[in-house]
Amino acid sequence: MIRLIGFFVGVAFTVAVLWAFATGAYTAATEPAAPTAEHEFHRTPRPLHLASDGPFGRWDLQQLQRGYQVYKEVCSACHSLKYVAFRDLAQLGYTEAEVKATAASWTVPGIDPVTGETNTRPGTPTDYFPSPFPNDIAARAANNNAIPPDLSLMTKARHDGAAYVHSLLTGYQDQPAELLKKFPDAKTGPGLHYNPYFANLNLAMAPPLSDDQVTYADGTKATVDQMATDVAAFLTWTAEPSLIKRKQTGWAVMIFLVFATILAWFAKKQVWAPITPKRPKKD
Template sequence: MARILSILVGLFFTVALAWSFGKGAYTQITEPPAVTAEHVFHLTPKEVHFASDGPFGKFDRQQLQRGFQVYKEVCAACHSLSHVAFRDLAQLGYNEAEVKAIAAGFQVPGTDPNTGEANMRPGTPTDYFPKPFANDIAARAANNNAIPPDLSLITKARHEGPAYVYSLLTGFQTQPAELLKQFPDAKTPNGLHYNPYFANLNLAMPPPLTSEGQVQYGDGTKATVDQMAKDVAAFLVWTAEPKLEQRKQTGWTVLSFLLFATILGYMSYRNIWVDKKH
Protein backbone atom coordinates (compact mmCIF):
# COMPACT_ATOMS: atom_id res chain seq x y z
CA MET A 1 0.00 0.00 0.00
CA ALA A 2 2.80 2.40 0.90
CA ARG A 3 4.56 1.67 -2.40
CA ILE A 4 1.41 2.39 -4.39
CA LEU A 5 0.88 5.62 -2.46
CA SER A 6 4.45 6.77 -3.11
CA ILE A 7 4.06 5.99 -6.81
CA LEU A 8 0.85 8.03 -6.96
CA VAL A 9 2.47 10.96 -5.15
CA GLY A 10 5.45 10.87 -7.52
CA LEU A 11 3.12 10.67 -10.52
CA PHE A 12 1.14 13.64 -9.22
CA PHE A 13 4.24 15.82 -8.92
CA THR A 14 5.47 14.69 -12.34
CA VAL A 15 2.16 15.62 -13.96
CA ALA A 16 2.07 18.95 -12.09
CA LEU A 17 5.60 19.79 -13.22
CA ALA A 18 4.83 18.85 -16.83
CA TRP A 19 1.62 20.91 -16.77
CA SER A 20 3.43 23.92 -15.31
CA PHE A 21 6.18 23.69 -17.91
CA GLY A 22 3.69 23.28 -20.75
CA LYS A 23 1.59 26.21 -19.56
CA GLY A 24 4.66 28.43 -19.28
CA ALA A 25 5.88 27.45 -22.75
CA TYR A 26 2.44 28.06 -24.24
CA THR A 27 2.20 31.49 -22.60
CA GLN A 28 5.68 32.40 -23.84
CA ILE A 29 4.71 31.47 -27.41
CA THR A 30 1.25 33.03 -27.48
CA GLU A 31 1.96 36.06 -25.30
CA PRO A 32 5.64 36.97 -25.71
CA PRO A 33 6.92 39.72 -23.38
CA ALA A 34 6.78 43.22 -24.74
CA VAL A 35 10.00 44.53 -26.24
CA THR A 36 11.32 47.38 -24.10
CA ALA A 37 14.09 49.90 -24.51
CA GLU A 38 16.19 47.93 -22.04
CA HIS A 39 16.05 44.82 -24.26
CA VAL A 40 17.16 46.73 -27.34
CA PHE A 41 19.68 49.29 -26.06
CA HIS A 42 21.24 47.63 -23.02
CA LEU A 43 24.87 46.75 -23.83
CA THR A 44 27.10 44.00 -22.51
CA PRO A 45 30.29 45.20 -20.79
CA LYS A 46 33.21 46.30 -22.92
CA GLU A 47 36.17 44.01 -23.31
CA VAL A 48 38.93 45.03 -20.92
CA HIS A 49 41.96 43.22 -19.52
CA PHE A 50 43.66 43.46 -16.14
CA ALA A 51 47.01 42.21 -14.85
CA SER A 52 45.17 39.91 -12.43
CA ASP A 53 43.28 38.09 -15.19
CA GLY A 54 43.97 34.46 -16.02
CA PRO A 55 45.40 31.55 -14.01
CA PHE A 56 48.83 33.19 -13.79
CA GLY A 57 47.60 36.78 -13.26
CA LYS A 58 49.04 38.97 -10.53
CA PHE A 59 48.02 42.36 -9.22
CA ASP A 60 49.80 45.41 -10.57
CA ARG A 61 50.51 47.21 -7.26
CA GLN A 62 51.16 50.51 -8.97
CA GLN A 63 47.81 50.33 -10.72
CA LEU A 64 46.08 49.37 -7.47
CA GLN A 65 47.54 52.44 -5.78
CA ARG A 66 46.29 54.62 -8.63
CA GLY A 67 42.88 52.98 -8.36
CA PHE A 68 42.80 53.61 -4.62
CA GLN A 69 43.62 57.26 -5.28
CA VAL A 70 40.66 57.49 -7.67
CA TYR A 71 38.41 55.86 -5.10
CA LYS A 72 39.60 58.17 -2.30
CA GLU A 73 39.35 61.39 -4.30
CA VAL A 74 36.24 60.64 -6.37
CA CYS A 75 34.23 57.63 -5.23
CA ALA A 76 34.56 57.83 -1.42
CA ALA A 77 32.22 60.83 -1.29
CA CYS A 78 29.28 58.50 -1.99
CA HIS A 79 30.42 54.88 -1.85
CA SER A 80 31.68 52.92 1.15
CA LEU A 81 34.24 50.10 1.43
CA SER A 82 32.85 48.54 4.58
CA HIS A 83 34.78 45.25 4.25
CA VAL A 84 38.20 46.86 3.88
CA ALA A 85 40.36 47.98 6.82
CA PHE A 86 42.99 50.67 6.44
CA ARG A 87 45.71 48.20 7.44
CA ASP A 88 44.78 46.09 4.40
CA LEU A 89 46.29 48.84 2.23
CA ALA A 90 49.73 47.53 3.18
CA GLN A 91 49.06 44.81 0.58
CA LEU A 92 49.11 47.52 -2.10
CA GLY A 93 52.68 48.46 -1.23
CA TYR A 94 52.10 51.26 1.29
CA ASN A 95 54.42 51.28 4.28
CA GLU A 96 53.28 51.56 7.90
CA ALA A 97 53.64 55.34 8.06
CA GLU A 98 51.69 55.81 4.83
CA VAL A 99 48.89 53.54 6.06
CA LYS A 100 48.66 55.54 9.30
CA ALA A 101 48.56 58.81 7.35
CA ILE A 102 45.82 57.51 5.04
CA ALA A 103 43.75 56.29 7.99
CA ALA A 104 44.15 59.60 9.83
CA GLY A 105 42.75 61.40 6.79
CA PHE A 106 39.34 59.79 7.42
CA GLN A 107 36.94 60.53 10.25
CA VAL A 108 35.44 57.42 11.85
CA PRO A 109 32.83 56.98 14.61
CA GLY A 110 34.33 56.83 18.08
CA THR A 111 33.60 57.38 21.75
CA ASP A 112 34.88 60.17 23.97
CA PRO A 113 36.85 58.40 26.73
CA ASN A 114 35.99 61.14 29.21
CA THR A 115 32.24 61.43 28.68
CA GLY A 116 31.35 58.19 26.89
CA GLU A 117 29.54 60.17 24.21
CA ALA A 118 29.74 59.26 20.55
CA ASN A 119 32.00 61.43 18.45
CA MET A 120 34.11 61.39 15.32
CA ARG A 121 37.87 60.81 15.47
CA PRO A 122 40.73 60.33 12.99
CA GLY A 123 40.98 56.77 11.74
CA THR A 124 43.65 54.28 12.74
CA PRO A 125 45.01 51.33 10.71
CA THR A 126 42.70 48.90 12.53
CA ASP A 127 39.57 50.85 11.53
CA TYR A 128 37.50 50.05 8.48
CA PHE A 129 36.66 52.61 5.82
CA PRO A 130 33.75 54.68 7.16
CA LYS A 131 30.40 55.09 5.47
CA PRO A 132 30.00 58.47 3.75
CA PHE A 133 26.43 58.89 5.03
CA ALA A 134 25.02 58.51 8.53
CA ASN A 135 22.13 56.32 7.35
CA ASP A 136 20.08 55.32 4.30
CA ILE A 137 17.80 58.34 4.63
CA ALA A 138 20.76 60.71 4.35
CA ALA A 139 22.13 58.67 1.43
CA ARG A 140 18.83 58.88 -0.45
CA ALA A 141 18.50 62.61 0.22
CA ALA A 142 21.91 63.26 -1.32
CA ASN A 143 21.53 60.92 -4.31
CA ASN A 144 18.14 61.50 -5.90
CA ASN A 145 16.47 58.89 -3.68
CA ALA A 146 19.05 56.21 -4.53
CA ILE A 147 21.42 54.51 -2.08
CA PRO A 148 24.96 54.25 -3.48
CA PRO A 149 26.08 50.61 -3.18
CA ASP A 150 29.03 49.54 -1.08
CA LEU A 151 31.93 48.84 -3.44
CA SER A 152 33.83 46.25 -1.39
CA LEU A 153 32.45 43.28 -3.33
CA ILE A 154 30.98 45.00 -6.37
CA THR A 155 33.21 43.20 -8.88
CA LYS A 156 31.99 39.86 -7.55
CA ALA A 157 28.38 40.94 -7.12
CA ARG A 158 27.94 41.94 -10.77
CA HIS A 159 28.21 39.75 -13.86
CA GLU A 160 31.60 40.38 -15.49
CA GLY A 161 32.24 42.66 -12.51
CA PRO A 162 35.54 44.36 -13.45
CA ALA A 163 34.43 44.97 -17.03
CA TYR A 164 31.02 46.12 -15.76
CA VAL A 165 32.57 48.73 -13.46
CA TYR A 166 34.90 49.96 -16.20
CA SER A 167 32.09 50.09 -18.78
CA LEU A 168 29.69 51.88 -16.45
CA LEU A 169 32.23 54.56 -15.58
CA THR A 170 33.05 55.21 -19.24
CA GLY A 171 29.55 54.64 -20.62
CA PHE A 172 27.69 57.85 -19.77
CA GLN A 173 26.34 59.48 -22.91
CA THR A 174 23.48 61.43 -24.41
CA GLN A 175 20.36 59.36 -24.90
CA PRO A 176 20.36 58.28 -28.59
CA ALA A 177 17.70 59.69 -30.86
CA GLU A 178 16.97 56.19 -32.19
CA LEU A 179 15.86 55.10 -28.72
CA LEU A 180 13.41 57.97 -28.42
CA LYS A 181 12.19 57.25 -31.93
CA GLN A 182 11.41 53.62 -31.12
CA PHE A 183 10.32 54.20 -27.52
CA PRO A 184 8.96 57.76 -27.10
CA ASP A 185 8.05 57.09 -23.45
CA ALA A 186 11.57 55.96 -22.53
CA LYS A 187 13.05 59.45 -22.18
CA THR A 188 15.54 59.65 -19.31
CA PRO A 189 13.73 61.26 -16.34
CA ASN A 190 15.03 64.47 -14.84
CA GLY A 191 17.72 63.80 -12.27
CA LEU A 192 18.81 60.53 -13.86
CA HIS A 193 21.61 59.89 -16.32
CA TYR A 194 21.61 57.67 -19.41
CA ASN A 195 24.09 54.80 -19.45
CA PRO A 196 23.53 51.78 -21.74
CA TYR A 197 25.63 49.53 -19.48
CA PHE A 198 23.22 49.94 -16.58
CA ALA A 199 20.35 47.45 -16.39
CA ASN A 200 17.50 49.92 -16.89
CA LEU A 201 19.61 52.43 -18.87
CA ASN A 202 19.16 55.26 -16.36
CA LEU A 203 20.84 55.72 -13.01
CA ALA A 204 20.95 58.39 -10.33
CA MET A 205 24.76 58.63 -10.23
CA PRO A 206 26.09 61.42 -12.44
CA PRO A 207 29.31 60.74 -14.38
CA PRO A 208 31.96 60.59 -11.63
CA LEU A 209 34.92 60.77 -14.03
CA THR A 210 34.41 63.78 -16.21
CA SER A 211 37.74 65.07 -17.47
CA GLU A 212 41.39 64.25 -18.01
CA GLY A 213 43.57 65.13 -15.04
CA GLN A 214 40.70 64.96 -12.56
CA VAL A 215 43.10 62.96 -10.39
CA GLN A 216 46.81 63.80 -10.31
CA TYR A 217 48.75 60.55 -10.33
CA GLY A 218 51.99 60.62 -8.41
CA ASP A 219 53.71 58.12 -10.73
CA GLY A 220 53.28 60.35 -13.77
CA THR A 221 50.65 58.20 -15.50
CA LYS A 222 48.35 60.27 -17.71
CA ALA A 223 45.01 60.40 -15.92
CA THR A 224 42.57 60.05 -18.80
CA VAL A 225 38.97 59.08 -18.04
CA ASP A 226 39.64 55.65 -19.53
CA GLN A 227 42.78 55.17 -17.43
CA MET A 228 41.10 56.28 -14.20
CA ALA A 229 38.13 53.97 -14.84
CA LYS A 230 40.41 51.01 -15.51
CA ASP A 231 42.55 51.74 -12.44
CA VAL A 232 39.64 51.99 -10.01
CA ALA A 233 38.10 48.83 -11.50
CA ALA A 234 41.40 47.01 -10.89
CA PHE A 235 41.43 48.32 -7.31
CA LEU A 236 37.90 47.01 -6.75
CA VAL A 237 38.98 43.59 -8.03
CA TRP A 238 41.47 43.61 -5.15
CA THR A 239 38.91 44.78 -2.54
CA ALA A 240 36.58 41.95 -3.59
CA GLU A 241 39.29 39.28 -3.48
CA PRO A 242 42.51 40.43 -1.78
CA LYS A 243 43.74 36.82 -1.57
CA LEU A 244 43.47 36.30 -5.32
CA GLU A 245 47.18 35.71 -5.87
CA GLN A 246 47.48 33.30 -2.95
CA ARG A 247 44.42 31.39 -4.19
CA LYS A 248 45.96 30.95 -7.62
CA GLN A 249 49.30 29.87 -6.18
CA THR A 250 47.56 27.36 -3.92
CA GLY A 251 45.55 26.06 -6.87
CA TRP A 252 48.66 25.37 -8.94
CA THR A 253 50.32 23.66 -5.96
CA VAL A 254 47.30 21.41 -5.47
CA LEU A 255 47.08 20.59 -9.18
CA SER A 256 50.78 19.72 -9.23
CA PHE A 257 50.35 17.42 -6.23
CA LEU A 258 47.32 15.74 -7.78
CA LEU A 259 49.18 15.20 -11.04
CA PHE A 260 52.15 13.71 -9.17
CA ALA A 261 49.84 11.48 -7.09
CA THR A 262 48.05 10.31 -10.24
CA ILE A 263 51.31 9.37 -11.95
CA LEU A 264 52.57 7.66 -8.80
CA GLY A 265 49.31 5.72 -8.46
CA TYR A 266 49.43 4.60 -12.08
CA MET A 267 53.05 3.47 -11.76
CA SER A 268 52.17 1.55 -8.60
CA TYR A 269 49.31 -0.12 -10.42
CA ARG A 270 51.58 -1.10 -13.32
CA ASN A 271 54.23 -2.54 -11.00
CA ILE A 272 52.08 -4.25 -8.39
CA TRP A 273 48.56 -4.98 -9.58
CA VAL A 274 48.54 -5.24 -13.35
CA ASP A 275 49.60 -8.93 -13.39
CA LYS A 276 47.31 -10.02 -10.60
CA LYS A 277 44.58 -12.43 -11.66
CA HIS A 278 41.02 -11.91 -10.49
Protein backbone atom coordinates in the same frame (compact mmCIF):
# COMPACT_ATOMS: atom_id res chain seq x y z
CA MET B 1 -19.07 13.27 3.25
CA ILE B 2 -16.48 15.83 4.35
CA ARG B 3 -13.68 13.70 2.89
CA LEU B 4 -15.56 13.43 -0.42
CA ILE B 5 -16.05 17.20 -0.57
CA GLY B 6 -12.40 17.71 0.27
CA PHE B 7 -11.39 15.32 -2.51
CA PHE B 8 -13.41 17.18 -5.14
CA VAL B 9 -12.12 20.56 -3.91
CA GLY B 10 -8.55 19.26 -4.24
CA VAL B 11 -9.25 17.91 -7.74
CA ALA B 12 -10.79 21.25 -8.78
CA PHE B 13 -7.81 23.17 -7.40
CA THR B 14 -5.38 20.86 -9.23
CA VAL B 15 -7.26 21.25 -12.50
CA ALA B 16 -7.27 25.05 -12.12
CA VAL B 17 -3.52 25.13 -11.49
CA LEU B 18 -2.81 22.87 -14.48
CA TRP B 19 -5.09 24.94 -16.69
CA ALA B 20 -3.38 28.17 -15.65
CA PHE B 21 0.03 26.64 -16.30
CA ALA B 22 -0.99 25.29 -19.70
CA THR B 23 -2.53 28.57 -20.87
CA GLY B 24 0.46 30.55 -19.58
CA ALA B 25 2.93 28.23 -21.31
CA TYR B 26 0.94 28.41 -24.56
CA THR B 27 0.83 32.19 -24.43
CA ALA B 28 4.56 32.42 -23.73
CA ALA B 29 5.33 30.07 -26.62
CA THR B 30 3.04 31.68 -29.18
CA GLU B 31 3.06 35.38 -28.27
CA PRO B 32 6.49 37.08 -28.10
CA ALA B 33 7.12 39.43 -25.21
CA ALA B 34 6.58 43.09 -25.91
CA PRO B 35 9.87 44.83 -26.76
CA THR B 36 11.29 47.14 -24.10
CA ALA B 37 13.93 49.85 -24.21
CA GLU B 38 15.97 48.00 -21.59
CA HIS B 39 16.00 44.82 -23.67
CA GLU B 40 16.92 46.47 -26.96
CA PHE B 41 19.38 49.15 -25.84
CA HIS B 42 21.14 47.58 -22.87
CA ARG B 43 24.76 46.77 -23.73
CA THR B 44 27.08 44.11 -22.35
CA PRO B 45 30.32 45.44 -20.82
CA ARG B 46 33.26 46.00 -23.12
CA PRO B 47 36.23 43.64 -22.59
CA LEU B 48 38.76 44.80 -20.01
CA HIS B 49 42.17 43.22 -19.59
CA LEU B 50 43.90 43.51 -16.21
CA ALA B 51 47.23 42.17 -14.98
CA SER B 52 45.33 39.96 -12.53
CA ASP B 53 43.42 38.15 -15.29
CA GLY B 54 44.12 34.57 -16.29
CA PRO B 55 45.69 31.62 -14.48
CA PHE B 56 49.09 33.35 -14.29
CA GLY B 57 47.74 36.79 -13.30
CA ARG B 58 49.57 39.09 -10.91
CA TRP B 59 48.56 42.23 -9.06
CA ASP B 60 49.87 45.43 -10.64
CA LEU B 61 50.60 47.26 -7.39
CA GLN B 62 51.10 50.62 -9.06
CA GLN B 63 47.72 50.31 -10.74
CA LEU B 64 46.07 49.27 -7.48
CA GLN B 65 47.56 52.32 -5.74
CA ARG B 66 46.26 54.55 -8.52
CA GLY B 67 42.85 52.90 -8.20
CA TYR B 68 42.84 53.53 -4.47
CA GLN B 69 43.65 57.18 -5.15
CA VAL B 70 40.67 57.43 -7.52
CA TYR B 71 38.43 55.82 -4.93
CA LYS B 72 39.64 58.14 -2.17
CA GLU B 73 39.47 61.37 -4.16
CA VAL B 74 36.34 60.65 -6.20
CA CYS B 75 34.27 57.61 -5.25
CA SER B 76 34.48 57.88 -1.46
CA ALA B 77 32.28 60.99 -1.52
CA CYS B 78 29.29 58.71 -2.12
CA HIS B 79 30.33 55.06 -1.86
CA SER B 80 31.46 53.11 1.19
CA LEU B 81 34.07 50.36 1.38
CA LYS B 82 32.94 48.82 4.64
CA TYR B 83 34.60 45.40 4.29
CA VAL B 84 38.11 46.78 3.84
CA ALA B 85 40.34 47.87 6.73
CA PHE B 86 43.08 50.49 6.40
CA ARG B 87 45.68 47.89 7.40
CA ASP B 88 44.73 45.89 4.28
CA LEU B 89 46.37 48.61 2.19
CA ALA B 90 49.74 47.14 3.15
CA GLN B 91 48.99 44.48 0.53
CA LEU B 92 49.16 47.22 -2.11
CA GLY B 93 52.80 47.93 -1.34
CA TYR B 94 52.35 50.70 1.23
CA THR B 95 54.73 50.75 4.18
CA GLU B 96 53.53 50.61 7.78
CA ALA B 97 54.13 54.34 8.18
CA GLU B 98 52.19 55.07 4.98
CA VAL B 99 49.29 52.93 6.13
CA LYS B 100 49.16 54.81 9.46
CA ALA B 101 49.32 58.16 7.69
CA THR B 102 46.61 57.14 5.23
CA ALA B 103 44.35 55.89 8.02
CA ALA B 104 44.85 59.12 9.97
CA SER B 105 43.77 61.15 6.93
CA TRP B 106 40.28 59.66 7.25
CA THR B 107 37.70 60.60 9.89
CA VAL B 108 35.90 57.67 11.49
CA PRO B 109 33.10 57.44 14.10
CA GLY B 110 34.32 57.17 17.70
CA ILE B 111 33.17 57.29 21.32
CA ASP B 112 34.37 59.75 23.92
CA PRO B 113 36.05 57.63 26.64
CA VAL B 114 34.93 60.06 29.35
CA THR B 115 31.32 60.91 28.46
CA GLY B 116 30.48 57.93 26.28
CA GLU B 117 29.06 60.23 23.61
CA THR B 118 29.64 59.57 19.94
CA ASN B 119 32.21 61.70 18.18
CA THR B 120 34.68 61.48 15.34
CA ARG B 121 38.41 60.82 15.36
CA PRO B 122 41.29 60.15 12.96
CA GLY B 123 41.37 56.60 11.69
CA THR B 124 43.83 53.93 12.76
CA PRO B 125 45.07 50.95 10.72
CA THR B 126 42.58 48.63 12.46
CA ASP B 127 39.58 50.75 11.44
CA TYR B 128 37.49 50.02 8.40
CA PHE B 129 36.73 52.58 5.71
CA PRO B 130 33.89 54.78 6.98
CA SER B 131 30.60 55.38 5.23
CA PRO B 132 30.20 58.86 3.72
CA PHE B 133 26.67 59.11 5.12
CA PRO B 134 25.44 58.58 8.69
CA ASN B 135 22.35 56.62 7.55
CA ASP B 136 20.28 55.63 4.51
CA ILE B 137 17.99 58.64 4.83
CA ALA B 138 20.93 61.01 4.46
CA ALA B 139 22.26 58.93 1.56
CA ARG B 140 18.92 59.15 -0.28
CA ALA B 141 18.59 62.87 0.37
CA ALA B 142 21.99 63.54 -1.19
CA ASN B 143 21.60 61.22 -4.19
CA ASN B 144 18.22 61.83 -5.81
CA ASN B 145 16.52 59.26 -3.54
CA ALA B 146 19.04 56.52 -4.45
CA ILE B 147 21.38 54.84 -1.97
CA PRO B 148 24.91 54.52 -3.41
CA PRO B 149 25.93 50.86 -3.07
CA ASP B 150 28.93 49.70 -1.08
CA LEU B 151 31.82 48.96 -3.43
CA SER B 152 33.72 46.37 -1.38
CA LEU B 153 32.33 43.38 -3.30
CA MET B 154 31.03 45.14 -6.40
CA THR B 155 33.14 43.23 -8.92
CA LYS B 156 31.85 39.97 -7.41
CA ALA B 157 28.25 41.15 -7.24
CA ARG B 158 28.01 42.17 -10.90
CA HIS B 159 28.33 39.99 -13.98
CA ASP B 160 31.61 40.68 -15.81
CA GLY B 161 32.95 42.31 -12.63
CA ALA B 162 35.74 44.75 -13.43
CA ALA B 163 34.61 45.12 -17.07
CA TYR B 164 31.16 46.19 -15.83
CA VAL B 165 32.65 48.84 -13.54
CA HIS B 166 34.89 50.18 -16.30
CA SER B 167 32.12 50.25 -18.91
CA LEU B 168 29.67 51.90 -16.52
CA LEU B 169 32.10 54.67 -15.58
CA THR B 170 32.98 55.40 -19.21
CA GLY B 171 29.58 54.71 -20.76
CA TYR B 172 27.63 57.91 -20.06
CA GLN B 173 26.13 59.38 -23.23
CA ASP B 174 23.12 61.13 -24.67
CA GLN B 175 20.05 59.04 -25.31
CA PRO B 176 20.04 57.72 -28.89
CA ALA B 177 17.46 59.32 -31.15
CA GLU B 178 16.41 55.82 -32.22
CA LEU B 179 15.49 54.97 -28.62
CA LEU B 180 13.36 58.09 -28.18
CA LYS B 181 11.68 57.48 -31.52
CA LYS B 182 10.84 53.86 -30.73
CA PHE B 183 10.11 54.30 -27.00
CA PRO B 184 8.97 57.90 -26.34
CA ASP B 185 8.07 57.04 -22.76
CA ALA B 186 11.65 55.94 -22.04
CA LYS B 187 13.03 59.48 -22.03
CA THR B 188 15.51 59.95 -19.21
CA GLY B 189 13.84 61.82 -16.37
CA PRO B 190 15.16 64.78 -14.39
CA GLY B 191 18.06 63.95 -12.13
CA LEU B 192 18.89 60.78 -14.09
CA HIS B 193 21.67 60.06 -16.59
CA TYR B 194 21.55 57.72 -19.57
CA ASN B 195 24.01 54.83 -19.49
CA PRO B 196 23.47 51.76 -21.72
CA TYR B 197 25.57 49.56 -19.42
CA PHE B 198 23.18 49.99 -16.49
CA ALA B 199 20.27 47.55 -16.22
CA ASN B 200 17.44 50.08 -16.70
CA LEU B 201 19.57 52.49 -18.77
CA ASN B 202 19.22 55.39 -16.31
CA LEU B 203 21.46 56.21 -13.36
CA ALA B 204 20.94 58.62 -10.50
CA MET B 205 24.73 58.97 -10.32
CA ALA B 206 26.11 61.73 -12.51
CA PRO B 207 29.25 60.99 -14.55
CA PRO B 208 31.84 60.85 -11.75
CA LEU B 209 35.04 61.07 -13.80
CA SER B 210 36.60 63.76 -15.97
CA ASP B 211 40.05 64.06 -17.48
CA ASP B 212 42.82 65.18 -15.08
CA GLN B 213 40.47 64.90 -12.11
CA VAL B 214 43.28 63.40 -10.03
CA THR B 215 47.04 63.79 -10.21
CA TYR B 216 48.85 60.47 -10.16
CA ALA B 217 52.09 60.37 -8.22
CA ASP B 218 53.74 58.13 -10.84
CA GLY B 219 53.02 60.60 -13.62
CA THR B 220 50.39 58.49 -15.42
CA LYS B 221 47.99 60.59 -17.49
CA ALA B 222 44.67 60.68 -15.65
CA THR B 223 42.21 60.19 -18.51
CA VAL B 224 38.68 58.98 -17.85
CA ASP B 225 39.51 55.59 -19.35
CA GLN B 226 42.70 55.28 -17.27
CA MET B 227 40.99 56.21 -14.01
CA ALA B 228 38.09 53.84 -14.73
CA THR B 229 40.53 51.00 -15.44
CA ASP B 230 42.54 51.71 -12.30
CA VAL B 231 39.56 51.87 -9.96
CA ALA B 232 38.12 48.70 -11.56
CA ALA B 233 41.41 46.94 -10.80
CA PHE B 234 41.33 48.27 -7.23
CA LEU B 235 37.77 47.02 -6.71
CA THR B 236 38.82 43.63 -8.08
CA TRP B 237 41.33 43.52 -5.24
CA THR B 238 38.84 44.68 -2.57
CA ALA B 239 36.39 41.98 -3.65
CA GLU B 240 38.99 39.19 -3.43
CA PRO B 241 42.37 40.16 -1.95
CA SER B 242 43.42 36.49 -1.99
CA LEU B 243 42.79 36.12 -5.74
CA ILE B 244 46.44 35.74 -6.77
CA LYS B 245 47.30 33.52 -3.81
CA ARG B 246 44.34 31.31 -4.70
CA LYS B 247 45.62 30.92 -8.25
CA GLN B 248 49.12 30.10 -7.01
CA THR B 249 47.71 27.54 -4.58
CA GLY B 250 45.65 26.04 -7.38
CA TRP B 251 48.75 25.51 -9.53
CA ALA B 252 50.60 23.89 -6.61
CA VAL B 253 47.65 21.56 -6.03
CA MET B 254 47.46 20.65 -9.73
CA ILE B 255 51.18 19.85 -9.86
CA PHE B 256 50.87 17.72 -6.72
CA LEU B 257 47.88 15.83 -8.13
CA VAL B 258 49.72 15.08 -11.38
CA PHE B 259 52.76 13.88 -9.44
CA ALA B 260 50.59 11.77 -7.10
CA THR B 261 48.77 10.25 -10.07
CA ILE B 262 52.06 9.20 -11.69
CA LEU B 263 53.27 7.66 -8.40
CA ALA B 264 49.97 5.82 -7.98
CA TRP B 265 50.25 4.41 -11.50
CA PHE B 266 53.79 3.12 -10.90
CA ALA B 267 52.73 1.72 -7.51
CA LYS B 268 49.84 -0.10 -9.15
CA LYS B 269 52.19 -1.59 -11.74
CA GLN B 270 54.59 -2.71 -8.99
CA VAL B 271 51.96 -4.20 -6.67
CA TRP B 272 49.98 -6.05 -9.33
CA ALA B 273 52.94 -7.18 -11.44
CA PRO B 274 53.32 -10.67 -9.76
CA ILE B 275 49.69 -11.65 -10.41
CA THR B 276 49.11 -9.97 -13.72
CA PRO B 277 48.84 -12.68 -16.38
CA LYS B 278 51.32 -12.34 -19.17
CA ARG B 279 50.00 -12.20 -22.67
CA PRO B 280 51.11 -15.12 -24.85
CA LYS B 281 53.60 -14.24 -27.51
CA LYS B 282 52.35 -14.42 -31.06
CA ASP B 283 54.07 -16.79 -33.45
